[in-house]
Amino acid sequence: MSKKPHATPMLDQLESGPWPSFVTGLKRLARDKEMVVDLLGQLEHSYQTRKGYWKGGTASVIGYGGGVIPRFSEIADKFPKSAEFHTLRIMPPPGMHYNTDVLRKFCDIWEQHGSGLIALHGQSGDIMLQGCSTENIQKAFDEVNELGFDLGGAGPAVRTSMSCVGHARCEHSCFDEGRAHRAVVNNFIDDIHRPALPYKFKFKFSGCANDCMNSIQRSDMAVIGTWRDDIQVNQAEVKNFVKARGREYVVNNVISRCPTRALTLKNDDSLEIDNRNCVKCMHCINVMTRALSPGQDRGVTILVGGKRTLKIGDLMGTVIVPFMKLETDEDFERITELGKNIIDFWAENGLEHERCGEMIERIGLNNFLEGVGIEVDPNMVNYPRTNPFVRMDGWDEEVARLKQAKTG
Amino acid sequence: MSKKPHATPMLDQLESGPWPSFVTGLKRLARDKEMVVDLLGQLEHSYQTRKGYWKGGTASVIGYGGGVIPRFSEIADKFPKSAEFHTLRIMPPPGMHYNTDVLRKFCDIWEQHGSGLIALHGQSGDIMLQGCSTENIQKAFDEVNELGFDLGGAGPAVRTSMSCVGHARCEHSCFDEGRAHRAVVNNFIDDIHRPALPYKFKFKFSGCANDCMNSIQRSDMAVIGTWRDDIQVNQAEVKNFVKARGREYVVNNVISRCPTRALTLKNDDSLEIDNRNCVKCMHCINVMTRALSPGQDRGVTILVGGKRTLKIGDLMGTVIVPFMKLETDEDFERITELGKNIIDFWAENGLEHERCGEMIERIGLNNFLEGVGIEVDPNMVNYPRTNPFVRMDGWDEEVARLKQAKTG
Amino acid sequence: MTTQPRMPIESGVPDHFQYMHPTLRRNYGQWAWHERPRPGVLHHVSHTGDEVWTVRAGTQRQMDVGTIRKLCDIADKYADGYVRFTIRSNIEFMVADENRVKPLIAALEKEGFPIGGTGNSVSMISHTQGWLHCDIPGTDASGVVKSLMDELHQEFVSEDMPNRVKITTSCCQINCGGQGDIAINIQHTKPPKINHDLVANVCERPSVVARCPVAAIRPAMVNGRPSLEVDEKKCVCCGACYPPCPPMQINDPEHSKIAIWVGGKNANARSKPMFHKLVAAGIPNNPPRWPEAAAIVKNILRVYKEDAHDWERMGEWVERIGWPRFFELTELPFTKYHLDNWRGSRHSLNSSTHIRF
Amino acid sequence: MTTQPRMPIESGVPDHFQYMHPTLRRNYGQWAWHERPRPGVLHHVSHTGDEVWTVRAGTQRQMDVGTIRKLCDIADKYADGYVRFTIRSNIEFMVADENRVKPLIAALEKEGFPIGGTGNSVSMISHTQGWLHCDIPGTDASGVVKSLMDELHQEFVSEDMPNRVKITTSCCQINCGGQGDIAINIQHTKPPKINHDLVANVCERPSVVARCPVAAIRPAMVNGRPSLEVDEKKCVCCGACYPPCPPMQINDPEHSKIAIWVGGKNANARSKPMFHKLVAAGIPNNPPRWPEAAAIVKNILRVYKEDAHDWERMGEWVERIGWPRFFELTELPFTKYHLDNWRGSRHSLNSSTHIRF
Ligand code: SRM
Ligand code: SRM
Ligand code: SRM
Ligand code: SRM
């Protein structure tokens, strides 16, 4: 039998309503967890005073430098049992698949060593085991680790990654997201567990341009599926679709929505695609999923430098590899190699607390590309420079060099 | 009989070919103008050495501070007769209309006092009387002035302005460009003739969004015709057009080229326009000039801050007045007033050699608008801010103030 | 004698196949097409001929073990004992037999898990930590999301928006929440109040100074002790100085407001990805249910639903009708704060005559 | 006794009606529609029923009085004694009777004035001063224009481009020439060589320092005399320091090259106005006929003519097919110099997966 609950008039109001209530869940835990009783007390206090009362500190597990988010209460005097409320970030499997057996084991471990509060998942993809005393961190981790899971990233480290459901359950998937996710990230294990980079670095993997992982805007290196050849068309299914929805619907919702006007609906209800001008945006395939699918010569586009707001404003990633195959072992080694070059160059040239994208902004894309050994490509830009403020006396040499490179 | 011509082997090559040759013209003048003989000599020398040999200096007319571009040769020793080769900038009538009588008088004046070389026109619109000795400047000006013409701008002054043919010969014209041009510019006569501004300031007037005067990109204050009501449609002419060109042509060249998809070609070959979404781009009217014309509630959109490359790169003007009528005397006073407020604010706040647009870039559009007493309007932006880096503690007061302003 | 401490097994990202529903595993990379028989249900068909039905349900993300076990019980009984989670903390149950969909849905609804979040619905709001766990929050996250999802329950369980609606929240201006069709974020409106007594002990002054985007912070001696000083004219109240230096109190019960942003888009479908734009600010940070913020969000959704074309994401819809019309239709005031004055903001200015009247 | 000097009559911009063709004056603001019976001829019809035919002819802009008088003779004989000039230095003759068009054209052609520049032609290149008159030119203007228009004569007298083509030139990086579908501009490639002996006398050092966009100039003592110094690593060779300080020799017979830009657009028709983009550089400044620059311009025009749709301005065409294809079709090399690194250049980067293969 646990400690007597604090009065939580404001939080109580969050128990009503159709959406599952985290408050109800916390109260359930509070029945036999004093830590949660006081957590609810502190949270109610935050609601009453409109302020947060956690501070950071240090907490970790033997052998690792990161992966635990330490939380100490600033009002432990009022709520002693939740004085420590640390979080373990655990890396999920690609696509966040689980069987109930492993989930139950997580529950058991966390019921025993922690508060019993688990987030599935954090915005970076971690299983967040939230609410742990300093002394229990090691025990909890050891059991989770024995279960086959490992800590995720925190601090200036390579971070936990996310990949979409993709190959596992999506017809749009243009590469094996799960394999890429594991091949790349598991190659940086040391940079995940021992934070020593200028700042955080995130990989995200989306199987197609729908970018269900928000990789362009939320990761330092976004790997997104695409194709180089023609969209696969099943004209019979096209006709069925047109019959079912009517020509007007198809024109208004497919034909005229193509960003490059690459689609024509022929008089015989067949679809003509100007594949040279298709920019692989996925829209027509999204709408006519039975009739259309990505081409067969598939691979990925890679963008670098995405992040959110801090310091200079949100940044989207920039295309640095318009297309690369991702099928053979060599392909997967190559993409890992690329990630390594980028992180190494950034580790050497990034300022403290400067994201890769901020560094590129500061030194210029050219210098970054040179640093990681990639040739410029017109696909990296929306349009070439509009101002003459550049010193071009290297023009002839550069053009000669490029000719060289092309011819062999 | 004039001085013996210099050998001009390179320039001679510019006498052949179908396009009228300025070299042939210069040679014609050289027959009885020693100044032009040496000008050709210096120009040939420039062609041979790929360098220019003019330097600035001072030259002007009594009572004015500007309007003359002084040119002194750096190689007067070689070419003494063109040691001085000044240019008088003369403001043309709006639309650059002339009768032969006045043109012949210009020729006579310039033949007598200058080189006989006239540019019609300079990129800012001036009649450029090019090639004058220092001593003849006054004589030439006096005669031109008596003819009813005045010097244009040079240096940190209000500059000569341009307005399109518009009302005089164009069905697209949405306001009286000539009247606006004269009303506004002649109000700044003093700022034209006595350069005392931070830098140059240019007005340009285009009768519609086709902007035949390049006003958005080449003037500090662009006045462009537009309308607020519905496009005028002559459905009979629409049908004729469709009959003549065919539906496919109309769809591909009109309907699908509307930037906001505001056009629909009905089955009966009539045209439907979603005027609420029309952005007055002029395209459909341009293509179907007999069937369509601008609405009847006409006026102007005003953009401020356009200029070319120096220092921070090309700037386009920004909309600061989405719409204003320009019909009554009061309207014309109002636009002149606006020009005055802008120039005054810029004269006070602009740095030396800083264009109005560069100042706006430096202080921010908000401060500029406040300075000239204009309320912000969503039509001034393509989209609102995408970052949170702004101090907003004045929000409530601002919203209250705007409500006030609206309700009166 | 001491026992060796256990060293971690650096196993990294675990193999996903071991936890994957057998039908998904068998058809990995083989899927052909899909349809949505009803809101909350996806039907995927494989080139092998296999089929799978996915039932998606909303969760509170911040789950007690009891809730997770309840979901496991349902999975064991109705869905072969496998589940997966989406990037928006929705849970998905997979079944290979269409007839098993109904009972599964019934069981989930019985336990209070809403079925939906698919297709053109308003899916679960992606949320962050807030007062529950973060060390720098201006507001709560779980509570904001819970109260909003209560309001948007109908929009979650049905699919009658023009396109998917992806809402995000962030409890401070660092914005751990993503870009969204609608984003509900903290917006500080006053410079940090500095607790000078603590600075010397707690803060690495040079790195705090370096953190400020507008160089508004300078080292200073305050009553004889080394501290920091903020140029309040320059300060844009971003809060970047707070994490490295907690004595720079940016959070304020009164002045940490909520701002609402519209038109963010991550997908490359049709249009390129877009950032969300500021539409409303100065909204009170009002627990436990933030009614003022909720009202604005619902109003925006109403207008979007009425006016947008099929497949138009919120940002694409506004681009078609133009921002002036957006403010007109939503009756939100357009203020000087909406004019961007940050780096590169010139690109946001209208340098054309393209205007709708 | 001294005579009073004559003081100017500050008459400003003269009244245009006095010089306007009577038919234009009578129908001022009354025009209803127009058509183009043939290249170089416009036929405007007024609501009053009046009609006017305009014949447009090319000139060299830099005209000797002889040429102007010749044009006046033609105007007197064939066109009621009125003319007007366009922003591109083309001359226009107006006649109120269709039968007077042919003889007028014949007379102009006889005197060597090309008829055209209307509709979808390549109109006269808007040019600047160059070696003929300017004090800071890197090349000539009249010569560049003359040699290019000789090459483009056919494109001027016919209307078979997809849309109007507006070409501009600028003889230094100040760019008095406008934005253009194609712009042919000087591009300096080396920092200024400073003539230190002259600086002290000729230059106001502070204002020169202030003129530099990248703060590459600093005051310095050079062999005992006050002069200026340029940080060559920073210098972007823009030439802005040269006008205020001629001893900062930016012009160089060898290193002042020509660059070609594509896709500038001033009109708001369809798309909003656009800036032109760099496509080729390092082109020799090669008088008297600049063949290398001419060849590139003609090649670009050829590809545009073959590939663009009707009504697509050059920049719109490239936006539709994408810049990578433009470089592919024109066989111009894409280099690191094409990547913008100036302020706000981030907007020029491709932050999407939209790619054509
Ligand atoms: C837990 C989580 C929010 C959540 O509830 O889901 C989170 C929580 C915090 N984030 Fe975050 N971020 C979380 C995902 C993100 C994301 C989303 C993503 O990864 O896709 C972003 C935007 C993408 C990006 O990386 O830019 C994000 C951008 C930040 C930033 C700003 C980084 C920037 O350069 O702009 C910070 C500030 C910093 O790191 O200095 C930050 C910092 C923090 C800190 C560590 C606050 C601090 O500096 O002390 C928060 C700890 C909260 C706590 O007590 O647990 N968090 N943070 C997410 C991580 C859970 C997980 O591991 O799965
Ligand atoms: C003559 C003319 C070119 C031509 O042959 O047509 C010209 C010639 C000069 N321009 Fe220009 N500009 C001329 C139209 C323009 C235009 C076009 C326009 O007005 O629409 C522009 C671009 C628009 C603009 O204003 O930005 C233009 C932008 C400049 C600039 C750059 C201004 C800037 O802020 O970027 C300068 C440099 C300066 O003023 O310091 C400049 C400076 C000059 C100077 C005075 C060079 C100098 O600083 O000594 C040139 C004198 C040449 C000469 O010897 O006559 N000129 N100049 C044009 C004026 C003739 C006339 O009065 O009609
Ligand atoms: C399960 C999930 C991936 C995962 O591994 O977790 C997923 C799954 C699918 N997405 Fe997604 N998307 C998922 C998050 C996203 C996100 C990211 C997010 O939610 O923040 C985006 C980007 C949103 C944005 O642009 O900000 C996203 C943008 C899309 C799009 C593009 C929509 C558009 O037109 O802009 C499609 C295409 C479509 O709608 O057919 C898509 C399509 C799909 C399809 C239909 C793909 C397929 O054939 O299976 C999947 C079923 C979706 C459905 O709900 O009908 N998915 N999808 C994610 C479910 C999130 C949720 O629970 O709501
Ligand atoms: C005479 C002139 C105005 C003047 O007062 O001098 C003029 C006159 C006309 N323009 Fe223009 N434009 C004139 C310079 C321009 C310019 C500026 C320039 O040349 O640098 C532009 C902007 C070009 C740009 O975007 O950079 C210009 C963009 C247009 C457009 C928009 C074209 C487009 O689709 O982008 C139209 C509409 C059209 O083509 O029907 C237009 C249409 C017209 C019409 C058809 C208007 C009318 O109904 O009379 C006039 C006959 C044009 C013709 O040649 O067929 N005019 N027009 C100028 C002739 C210049 C020349 O000699 O070549």
Ligand code: SF4
């Ligand atoms: S990103 Fe593409 S492949 Fe991945 S789940 Fe989304 S739609 Fe499918």
Ligand code: SF4
């Ligand atoms: S994928 Fe996108 S770009 Fe390609 S054809 Fe379909 S809609 Fe057009």
Ligand code: SF4
């Ligand atoms: S700007 Fe418009 S009104 Fe003026 S001439 Fe050009 S088309 Fe006619």
Ligand code: SF4
């Ligand atoms: S004027 Fe332009 S925007 Fe308006 S309907 Fe015509 S094409 Fe569309």
Ligand code: SF4
């Ligand atoms: S948004 Fe800010 S307050 Fe919320 S979790 Fe992220 S860092 Fe913490």
Ligand code: SF4
């Ligand atoms: S809140 Fe932001 S802007 Fe203000 S001082 Fe801190 S870091 Fe600088």
Ligand code: SF4
């Ligand atoms: S472009 Fe340069 S060189 Fe040519 S006229 Fe203008 S200022 Fe002189």
Ligand code: SF4
């Ligand atoms: S050329 Fe331009 S960048 Fe170089 S020093 Fe002169 S002003 Fe500065």
